[in-house]
Amino acid sequence: TSNETPAASTQTKAAGNSEGNNAPGKKVVIGFSAPAADHGWMGAIHANAKAQAAAYSDVEFKEVDGGSNSEAQRSTLGTLIAQKPDIIVVLPHDGKEVNAVALQAMQAGIPIVNLDRAFPDALASRLVIKGDNYGMGVSAGHYIGKMLKDKGVANPVIGEIAGLEIPLTVERSEGFKAALATYGFTVKNRRSAEFTSDSGQREASQLLQALPKIDAIWNHDDDQGIGVLAAIKQANRSEFFMVGGAGSKLAIDAIKADNTVLKATVTYNPSMASSAVSLARLIAQGRGLGDLTELQVPKEVTLASETITKENASSYDKLGF
Amino acid sequence: MSDATPTPTATPERPQLPAQSPPVDPAETAVAGNKAGSGGKLSWWRGDGGDGAKRNLGLIGVLAALIVVGAITKPDLYGDPNWVWNNVLAILQLASVVGVVTVGMTFVIIGGGIDLSVGAIVALAGVWCTTVATQSYGAGGMIFAALAVGICVGLVNGVLISYGRLVPFIATLAMLVAARGLAASISNKQTQVSSSTFINDIAARKVIGIPILVYILGAVVLAGWVVLNRTTFGRRTIAVGGNPEAARLAGINVRRHTMLLYALSGLCCGIAAIMLTSQATSAQAAMANLYELDAIAAAIIGGTLLSGGRGTIVGSLLGVIIFATITNLFAINGLSIEAQNMVKGGIIVAAVLVQQFQFKSVTRLLARNRVTTAT
Amino acid sequence: MSDATPTPTATPERPQLPAQSPPVDPAETAVAGNKAGSGGKLSWWRGDGGDGAKRNLGLIGVLAALIVVGAITKPDLYGDPNWVWNNVLAILQLASVVGVVTVGMTFVIIGGGIDLSVGAIVALAGVWCTTVATQSYGAGGMIFAALAVGICVGLVNGVLISYGRLVPFIATLAMLVAARGLAASISNKQTQVSSSTFINDIAARKVIGIPILVYILGAVVLAGWVVLNRTTFGRRTIAVGGNPEAARLAGINVRRHTMLLYALSGLCCGIAAIMLTSQATSAQAAMANLYELDAIAAAIIGGTLLSGGRGTIVGSLLGVIIFATITNLFAINGLSIEAQNMVKGGIIVAAVLVQQFQFKSVTRLLARNRVTTAT
C-alpha cells in the first residue's frame, strides 16, 4: 500500500512536534509482523507502521508477512528473530498462540512491542499498546442505549453484525452486551460477518429479513459496513439507526453527511501501529517519552475507544483510515 | 425381452445398410411403436436424467422440510404472506451469486475437473472492475472488465490443465493463491467502493417485484441447462468427464474442450463478480471467500458426480438454494454461530440421507411395480 | 496396394517370407531385441519400475531448485552453515503438523475418499484436550483426549460415508462445519492456554539437536510407509481405492475398510492436535484453518491420485516439505503477502511442470537406453 497511499494520508505523527523524541538517535532495526492485510483496518495497520518508520531516518524497517494464521506467523517470526533485529513489533493473530515465540525473542534479548492483541504472558513483551475491544463494545452500547432511552423506546429491537468470530470480536460483543444491559436492553439478533464488505452485505440482508422492525444496529467494522449499508439500502429500510466500528474515512464522511442510517461509529484506531513503531524506536534507542517524567517508555498503553458522531466528526478527519 | 418370435433381421436378404438407408420401413415403425409401449414400461432412467429428476425431487423434499422447520420455529413471521414472499426473494438473492458460480462449477466437475479458483476469480474480477481507472469507463467498462478478467483467468486455468497437463486441483489452487495475491496488490488491500449507480442498482432494483439479481441467476441457470442438455457442447462435456479416452477416440478434442470448460467457469465468475460488487457496492481482495467450497458442495449435493460425467444444473441450483435456505433459517432464528455450525453439519447429513432415502424407495417401488406388470 | 514404395514384407511378390528366416535388418533386431531383452517368451510389459520413485526424484529436484533460489536471494544467510541447519530444522518443524495430517489424508485419498474435516478435527481435538477439565488429568489425559477425539470423529466420518453412503466430500464437509462449531462452543470462542509443561515442551525441546516434533513427524511417516507398503491393510487400501468393485469381489470388506481409513485420518489429526497445541501452547476453535487444503495439495503434488488407488507416503512428505520451504523462502525474503501469493501460485505451477518434465525425460532416457543396450 505504501506505493500509492501518500504518507500524508496515513495516520503518522509528523516528525518535529515533540522535538526531543524526534532527534535522530542510534540506527535501529525494527522488525514488524502482523496478519496479512486483507481488509481496511489491517491494511491501515501495515501502512501506518511502514509510513511511521519511513519518517525516521534512523530506523530500518523489516516487515515479514504474518500470514493468514498463527502458525504461519510463528514460523515467519522465527526467521525474523534469527535475523536479530533490535526490536520487534508484533500484532499477533492471537496473542495466546504466538506467546511462546514472543517469549523466546524476549529471552534472546530482542524486546517485543505487542500491538493490539495481548500476549497472556507478561514476560512475552516489553510494551503492550492496544485498542480496547471491550471498551469499543461499551461505547457502542452506551450510544445506542442512550439514544433509545432518549427516544423513549420501551422494548427496542437491537441487531448486531459482528466480525469474524475471533476472541477480539467476542470481547467487543461482551462489552456491547454489558453496556446495553445497564439500560435494560438486549441484543435481539446477532450475525457474524468476516470483516469484508460482501460478507457484511450478506449477513445484514439476512438480519434485516429476520427482524422486520429494528430500532438500532451495531456493526463492528466500518469496512464490512459498506456492505451492511448496501444491504440496508437494497432492503429499503430506514426505521432504525446504526453505529459503526473502527472509524474509517468513509464512515466518518457518511456520519457527517447524515444521509444514511449510520449515525455514529466507535473507534478502534489503527493509528496505534504508528505509535507502536515510534515507541519501539525509543525503546531500542534506550530513550524515554518526551512528555513523561520517566526515563523509559511505559509498559502498557491502551487506546480509548471514542465515539464519533455528526457533532465531532470533523475533528476525526485526520484519523479516519 | 422375451421376443421368442424369430427376428426377421437375421436373413441375409434384409438390407441392414444403416449408412444409406434411414427410410422408415414397417419394421422401423414397429420398433418405434414398441418403444412407445416401453414408455409405459416404466424405464425410470428415461429422458434427460430422469435419474437426476428423482434426485431433484428428493432435494425439493429437503427444501420443503427446511421451510416447515422455519414455519414451526417462527410462526409469527411465516404467518405473514408478504414476509414469506420477501423471504423467498431474500433467499434467492442470497443464492444468486453463488448460484451463478455453481453453474460454471457444475460444468467443470461434469467435465471431470474441479475449479478451486472461483472465489479468487470473483475477487480479482470484482477488484479489477472497481479500480478508479476502470470505473472511469462507466458501467459498460466495468462489466466488460469483469467478464474479460473472468474469461482470461479461466482460460489460463484451462491451458495449464489441458495443455500443461497439470492436475486441476493443483492448477486451480495455484490460481486461487495467485489471483487473490494479484487482487490484493491491485486494490492495495483496500475496499474499493463502486460509484456506478448502474452497477449498484443491479442489486437494489426489482422488476415486477423480483430483484434483478434473481433474473440474472435465472438466466444463467436456464442458459446452463440448455447448453448442458441441448447442445453439442454439453454432450461433449459429459463425454469428456465420463470417459476422456472414449471421448478422444470418438474424435472429440478433449483438450480444447477442457480448456473451454474452465473459461466458461471463469465467465460465470465474471458475472458473479458484477453481481457481488453490486450487492456490496464495493469489492476487495478477500471477497467471495471460500465460494469454491460452497459451489462444489452445492453441485455435489445436487447430484453432480465429483469424478465427472454426471450432473444436472437444476440439481446444482437446488443445492445452492438449500444452503441459502439453511443460512436464512439460522438468521431468522438468531442462532449463535457455533450452534449454527453444529446444526448445519447435521442438516447437511440429514439432507443427503433424506434425499437418498427418497430416491431408493422410489426406485424400489417402481421396480416392484415393473415386476408385477411383467409377470 | 502400395506399389509405389514396395516394402519388402508387404508386397505380394515376396509373399512366402519363410517363417524360419526373418529378415534381419537393424530395425528388426532392435524391436526383437527389445522384446527378448526382458527375457522370457513374451515380454509384454513396459517398464513400470518405480513410477513413484521417479516422481519423487522430480520433487527432490524442485526442492533443490527452491533451495538454490534461497541461496541466490540471500547469500549472506545461506553462507552460514549453522543458520542453514537451523533453517532446515525450522522448515521441518513448520512441516511437521501438516505432515502428520497429510499422512492420514494420503491413506484416505488412496482409498478413494477425501477428508475435508482434518483441520476441524485438529481444532476440536486441540480444544477438547485443553479444557480445564481435561488439563486436570495432566499430560496423559490431554494426549488421550486428543487421540480419542480424533479417532471418534474419524469414525463418525467413516460410518457416515461407508454405511450411510454419503459422498465423502459432503460428509466430511458437514463434519468440518459441525466440528468447528462444537469446538467453538466448547472453548466459548476463547483461546485456551495449555498449562502442561510436558505438552508445551514437545515443541520447545530438542533431542540430539533435532526438535521432538520432527521425530514425531518421522515416526508417523515411517509408520505410514510401513502400513501402506508392508501390511495387508495398506495393500487393501490401494485395492479399495483403485478398483472398489474388484476389492469387493475379492472378498474385502470395502465398507469396513473405508470406515477404518477415516478413523486413521482422525488418529493422525489427534496427533497433529497435540503437536499444534504444543507449538501454540494453546488451542482454539479456529486453529488449523484450511489444513485440509494444505494436506490435499501436498498429497496430490506428491503424486497421489485424487481419484484413488495410487499414492506414496514419501511423495506426500516431499509435498509438505516443498510447501513449507516455499513459505520459509518468502519469510526469509520478506516478501509482502500479495507478492508472495502471486509468486507462490507461479511456483506451484512451475514445480509441477518441472516434476512432470523430469519424469518424462527420465523415462524417455531409460527407454532409449534400453534400446541401445538391446542392440
Next chain:
Amino acid sequence: MALPEDDPATASAEAVAEAPLVEAPADTVAGEVVLRLTDLVKTFPGVRALDGVQLEVRAGEVHCLLGQNGAGKSTLIKVLAGVHQPDSGQVEWRGEPATFANPQAAMKAGIATIYQELDLVEDLSVAENAFLGHEYRSFGFVRRGRMARHTRQILSRLGHGEIPPGRMVRSLPAAGKQIVSMARALSHEARLIIMDEPSAVLAHDEVGNLFRIIRELTAQGIAVIYISHRLEEIREIGDRVTVLKDGRTTAANLPARDTPTRDLVSRMTGRTIEYVFPDRPTDDSAGADLLQVEGLTRTGEFADVSLNVRAGEIVGIAGLVGSGRSELLETIYGARLPEAGTVQMDGKVLRPGVGAAVRAGMGMAPEERKSQALLLGEPIYRNVTLATFGRYARLGFTNAAKERAEADRIAETLELRPRDVDRPVRTLSGGNQQKVVVGRWLLGGTKLLLLDEPTRGVDVGARAELYQVIRALAAQGVGVLLVSSEVPEVLGLADRVLVMREGRVVREAAAGELDENTVLDLVMAGSLMEGAPA
C-alpha cells in the same frame, strides 16, 4: 492346435421351433453333483435377468454355459459367487442348501470365479492381485516372499513363469491381466471354478494353455463352469452343456461333444443361423485406394508397416496377442503419434490427432470397451451417437429424437437386448456393450472403419448380423480394416489378409489363398523364433 470339427459356419438354414426344456441323461460324467440350482430368479430394475434357471454341475466335469448376449450367464455366475442375491430359487452346494451373502462366503465355500470384466487392481503387483483378499500374512504384515513364490508357481502352471510376481499389473497387456485373473482363481482352494469368457482376450496358444490347466483341475475332481461364445472351444473342453435363453434354462446337460451345432444354436437363439460369413463379391468391386500407410513405426510396438485399404474392401490383420495390431490401428487413427511413416486418406497426408482422422472419414471401434469406448452411465443412444451427434445437431443444438431413432435402428440391426435405447449402458451384458461400441461406427458417414476385435464376447447370432452389416457397408464403398484374434473370422470376412508378428507384417495375401493352418504357422513361428538366439 486342433481345429474344431464342427464349424458353426455349417449350421443349416432350417428354422427350429422353440423346444421345451430337454435334459440329456448324464451318463458321460461320473462325479457326484456338487452344485444344483433350481428355479433361480434374479431381477434388476426393469429386467428379469434370471427367470427360473436350472443347473446341475458334477465334480470333475467342465460344464459349459451357452446363451446369447444378455441371456443371463454372467448374472447367474455372480449369484453363485455371492455378488448378487437371488430373488428366489434354491442353491444346493455339495448336498446342502446354501446362500452366499457376499463374495467372501462363496470363496470360503470353495467357489472361485474369473469374472468377465477384468477385476484387477492396476497399482498392485501380480502377486498381490492373485492373493487379494486372502494374502499370506502374519500379524497384519504381508508375507511377500511366500506370496511371490506361490504366485510364481501358479503362473508357471499357467505357462507364464516369465511374468514376475512383483510386476505392477498396470504394465501388463490385456492378455497378461487375464492370466493374473486366472492365477487368482487358482490361488484359492476351490471345489468349483467359474470362468466367464476367459478366452475372449486370449489368443490361440493361450487358450491351449488354459485348456491344459482345466484338464488338470478336473482330473483332481474340481468342477469347472465354462462360459464362451466360441462353440469350437466348448466342443474341445466341455463335458456337458446347459443353454440359457432369456434367463431360462432351455436345455440342460447336453453332451458337449455330440450335440449338433444347429441344435445348440437353435436352443440359444430360437432360430438357426443361416451361415456365418457373407459371400464375398465375385468381381473385384473394390475402388480406389482409401487408406495408404507407409513405413509406420513405433519403437517396441510395430515397425515399418505399410498397407493400404481400398474403398469397398475388407482387409483383415491376423496375429498373436501382443503383435502390435491394436497399436497399429490406434496410430493410423491418430490416437498415437508415429515415430516414422505417414498415413494418407484419399491421397492426403493426415495431420496428427484423432480429430483429423475422424474428419477425414475414419472411425475406430477400440479394443477395450469399458476403458476406451463407453460412457457407462449414459444411455445407449448417447453412446451409439457419441462420435456422430454433431452430425444430427443444428447450430450446436443436438437432435435427441433423431439420435434415438438412429440408435434404435442400430439396436435392431445388432439385436441389442434389451432394446431400450434409453437404458444406461452400464446395465447391459458384456456382449451387448460390445455391440454398442461397434454400432457407433455403423451409423452413416464413415468412409473407413477400423475395427479392433469387434466380435469379442458377441454371441453367435449377433456375430452373423455383424458380419452381414460389415459386408453390406463394404458393398456401399466403405473400407474396413479389421483386427481379430480369431483367425477364422479374419479369413472368413476379409478380402485380403495381413499377418503380423512382432510388430511387422510378415505376409500379405488374398483371403482365399490362406487357410487357418498357414496363418497359425506364420504367427506361431514368431513365438518359436523368439526363443532362439537372434
